[in-house]
Amino acid sequence: MVDRTGTPLVEMRDISISFGGIKAVDHVSVDLYPGEVVGLLGHNGAGKSTLIKCLSGAYRKDAGQIFVDGKEVDIQNPRDARTHNIETIYQTLALADNLDASANLFLGREITTPLGFVDDAAMEAETRKIMGRLNPNFRKFNAPVSALSGGQRQSVAIARAVYFNARVLIMDEPTAALGPQETQMVADLINELRKQGLGIFLIDHDVHAVKRLCDRAAVMKNGELVGVVKVDEVTEDDILAMIILGKKPEHLAA
Amino acid sequence: MSDTARPAEQPRRRSLIDSLEIDTRLLGMIAAFAVICIAFSVMTDGRFLSARNIFNLSIQTVSVAIMATGMVFVIVTRHIDLSVGALLATCSAVMAMTQKAWLPDYLGLELGHWAIAPVAIIAGLLAGTLIGAAQGWLVGYLTIPAFIVTLGGLLIWRNVAWYLTGGQTIGPLDENFQLFGGINGTLGVTGSWVFGIVAAAVAVWIVFSARRAKLRHEFPVKPLWAEGVLAAGFAALILGFIAIVNAYQVPLGRLRREFEARGEVLPEGYTEGYGLPYSVLLLFVVAVVMTMVARKTRLGRYIFATGGNPDSAELSGINTRFLTVKVFAIMGFLCALSAVVASARLTNHANDIGTLDELRVIAAAVIGGTALSGGLGTIYGAILGALIMQSLQSGMAMVGVDAPFQNIVVGAVLVEAVLLDIAYRVPTVRPKALLFHLIGLPILIFVAFGWLFALIAAIVAVALGFAARQKGML
Ligand SMILES: Nc1ncnc2c1ncn2[C@@H]1O[C@H](COP(=O)(O)OP(=O)(O)O)[C@@H](O)[C@H]1O
Ligand SMILES: [Mg+2]
Numbered sequence: 001m002v003d004r005t006g007t008p009l010v011e012m013r014d015i016s017i018s019f020g021g022i023k024a025v026d027h028v029s030v031d032l033y034p035g036e037v038v039g040l041l042g043h044n045g046a047g048k049s050t051l052i053k054c055l056s057g058a059y060r061k062d063a064g065q066i067f068v069d070g071k072e073v074d075i076q077n078p079r080d081a082r083t084h085n086i087e088t089i090y091q092t093l094a095l096a097d098n099l100d101a102s103a104n105l106f107l108g109r110e111i112t113t114p115l116g117f118v119d120d121a122a123m124e125a126e127t128r129k130i131m132g133r134l135n136p137n138f139r140k141f142n143a144p145v146s147a148l149s150g151g152q153r154q155s156v157a158i159a160r161a162v163y164f165n166a167r168v169l170i171m172d173e174p175t176a177a178l179g180p181q182e183t184q185m186v187a188d189l190i191n192e193l194r195k196q197g198l199g200i201f202l203i204d205h206d207v208h209a210v211k212r213l214c215d216r217a218a219v220m221k222n223g224e225l226v227g228v229v230k231v232d233e234v235t236e237d238d239i240l241a242m243i244i245l246g247k248k249p250e251h252l253a254a
Numbered sequence: 255m256s257d258t259a260r261p262a263e264q265p266r267r268r269s270l271i272d273s274l275e276i277d278t279r280l281l282g283m284i285a286a287f288a289v290i291c292i293a294f295s296v297m298t299d300g301r302f303l304s305a306r307n308i309f310n311l312s313i314q315t316v317s318v319a320i321m322a323t324g325m326v327f328v329i330v331t332r333h334i335d336l337s338v339g340a341l342l343a344t345c346s347a348v349m350a351m352t353q354k355a356w357l358p359d360y361l362g363l364e365l366g367h368w369a370i371a372p373v374a375i376i377a378g379l380l381a382g383t384l385i386g387a388a389q390g391w392l393v394g395y396l397t398i399p400a401f402i403v404t405l406g407g408l409l410i411w412r413n414v415a416w417y418l419t420g421g422q423t424i425g426p427l428d429e430n431f432q433l434f435g436g437i438n439g440t441l442g443v444t445g446s447w448v449f450g451i452v453a454a455a456v457a458v459w460i461v462f463s464a465r466r467a468k469l470r471h472e473f474p475v476k477p478l479w480a481e482g483v484l485a486a487g488f489a490a491l492i493l494g495f496i497a498i499v500n501a502y503q504v505p506l507g508r509l510r511r512e513f514e515a516r517g518e519v520l521p522e523g524y525t526e527g528y529g530l531p532y533s534v535l536l537l538f539v540v541a542v543v544m545t546m547v548a549r550k551t552r553l554g555r556y557i558f559a560t561g562g563n564p565d566s567a568e569l570s571g572i573n574t575r576f577l578t579v580k581v582f583a584i585m586g587f588l589c590a591l592s593a594v595v596a597s598a599r600l601t602n603h604a605n606d607i608g609t610l611d612e613l614r615v616i617a618a619a620v621i622g623g624t625a626l627s628g629g630l631g632t633i634y635g636a637i638l639g640a641l642i643m644q645s646l647q648s649g650m651a652m653v654g655v656d657a658p659f660q661n662i663v664v665g666a667v668l669v670e671a672v673l674l675d676i677a678y679r680v681p682t683v684r685p686k687a688l689l690f691h692l693i694g695l696p697i698l699i700f701v702a703f704g705w706l707f708a709l710i711a712a713i714v715a716v717a718l719g720f721a722a723r724q725k726g727m728l
Contacts, residue, residue, distance in 0.1 A: 056569075058568075058569055078568070078569050090569060092565075092566075093566075094563075094565065094566040094570065095563070095566055096558070096559040096560075096567060096570075096629075097562050097563055098558060098561070098563075098629035099555075099558060099562060107559055107566075107570040107572070108556075108570040108571035109571075117550040117551060118550055118552060118555055121470070122471075124471065124473065125471045125473075
């Protein structure tokens with residue numbers, strides 16, 4: 001069981017952001033404790049990606065506050081998020097297609113030699129190590145990632161997020177491009193990371209997977225937060241009802 | 255996340271080119287260059303490949319080649335710079351005015367003072383870098399398309415140059431400054447050999463130290479003989495070029511004058527080779543530094559990442575706007591360097607200096623394999639592209655092709671290079687490109703050689719077309 005008595009690892013309070021009149025995220029608050037996996041659910045266009053992009057620094061929120069370890073932080077860009085050990089696997093993966101796996105893994109955080117040059121050999125060695133753990137069949141270390149399969153690209157993006165000692169991991173539909181076997185490996189990884197005390201935001205369309213992997217589920221609709229529930233206390237049908245109807249079932253509303 | 259049941263990569267017999275791991279595009283460029291050299295050499299009874307012409311060719315290539323290395327970065331980041339020729343003119347004007355007017359008039363330095371050339375060069379480099387950075391700021395931070403900013407720049411800087419000089423030709427330029435022009439400043443035979451041997455040794459060392467780094471991390475390496483061939487090839491290229499420029503003899507009249515200036519008499523039978531021009535040495539340094547930046551620095555890594563996918567680069571924490579400023583600042587700096595070489599070669603600053611250079615520079619980068627869609631390009635490719643263009647132009651001039659027709663050919667070569675590049679990358683374009691050539695080449699041959707050859711070409715084309723059809727290529 002997750003201990004929710006202390007300060008949350010991350011708290012997003014009253015976040016709002018709109019694009020040209022469309023309220024993509026409208027006064028949403030969620031929090032995340034160490035060792036916890038919080039699922040974000042909702043239809044396409046509900047605002048899930050936009051919400052977590054405010055946390056990852058890809059977007060700047062219009063209003064609201066973000067707290068890390070109880071202290072308010074100002075996240076202006078992806079670099080700021082990274083300095084707070086918030087790592088993100090984007091829905092689009094955000095890889096530079098023309099570069100190889102290790103260049104992508106270390107993009108923005110290259111290992112350099114004492115003279116300040118990028119140390120490709122050292123980075124490739126590190127990449128081989130972590131890929132050996134995450135995707136032992138991965139071989140194409142010197143090919144641009146555009147030459148990789150969907151699953152291989154996904155594993156590069158995941159490796160990049162977990163390599164740098166993340167404390168908060170954001171995963172935006174990490175299994176969308178994967179087959180059943182690969183999806184299971186992601187599930188195993190999530191369980192392993194939560195045991196290490198990471199907090200994970202997991203965006204996923206599969207209610208069944210969310211129920212199995214997550215501690216709590218936050219449901220969004222039309223930019224608004226429908227509610228946050230503990231997955232042990234609800235059925236899959238309850239969650240589906242929240243997604244579709246946009247309100248908490250009556251027996252939970254109390 | 256495992257690659258579902260994919261067998262480990264099968265070991266296959268490696269061909270020679272595979273073993274050497276030379277990019278096939280580079281081979282294509284080298285082949286094109288070789289064809290040009292051999293063709294013109296035959297047409298000019300070997301004059302095209304004489305020491306004298308190779309020396310001149312290398313000098314003529316420097317200015318465009320230096321700028322082309324910067325254009326690689328600009329195009330890789332999905333921008334374009336149409337202002338390089340005009341910016342070169344402004345930098346040249348700044349340097350000419352600094353040495354002929356401003357320093358003598360305001361600081362009272364007499365003409366010929368040792369400080370004039372360095373100060374003028376620094377002023378020009380500053381001007382180029384600042385103007386480049388300003389254009390980059392407009393592109394990166396104010397999000398005006400680079401095409402527009404630099405199209406405006408093309409008009410602005412051409413005419414700023416005009417204003418700075420009042421439209422006058424400024425010259426002759428400072429003697430030390432002229433050393434960068436080519437024939438007026440060379441390393442001499444001994445110096446060139448020393449440089450060549452050191453450079454060749456460094457090239458060999460780089461090949462093998464890269465191999466050692468890979469071995470240390472237990473990465474796969476090419477066979478030792480392949481590295482050896484590669485290293486020997488680099489060394490031979492460098493030393494061969496040095497041998498050629500050393501073989502180009504200083505004319506007797508000039509030697510006699512030099513000796514007289516020193517109060518000596520020219521000894522009977524005395525000869526002297528020119529050796530490596532300082533301008534070519536400068537290009538060599540620029541090529542090495544720019545290659546290092548592209549491959550070994552974070553800046554270079556970010557330039558390529560941004561070109562490959564700007565959004566991903568931004569999400570990876572790269573400040574792509576400031577990166578744009580840096581890329582255009584580098585371009586501006588290199589325009590100023592080229593301005594030194596170009597004006598020193600002409601020994602004066604004239605209004606039309608650098609005219610149409612933007613086209614030559616972009617063409618050199620593109621012929622050298624820089625993709626206009628961004629993310630791909632090499633420094634050596636751009637330099638080779640500049641060399642190919644210059645060889646074509648000089649060769650045609652030597653053979654006696656009319657000037658307008660020379661430009662028509664250069665324009666066609668640019669379009670052709672891009673077509674081949676696209677056909678190389680995009681399989682669906684290949685049949686169309688093939689068809690285009692089967693129809694286009696006989697027409698071209700008709701224009702150049704008359705109907706008899708065109709008829710033969712047309713028959714060959716039809717036969718090839720049928721053969722391609724049967725193989726399913728058309
Ligand atoms: N950069 C943007 N510009 C304009 N509208 C956007 C942008 N990003 C998201 N939106 C809009 O915000 C809403 C929420 O989108 P998103 O967060 O991607 O949904 P989800 O991830 O839940 O499917 C959608 O209506 C989408 O069109
Ligand atoms: Mg989404």
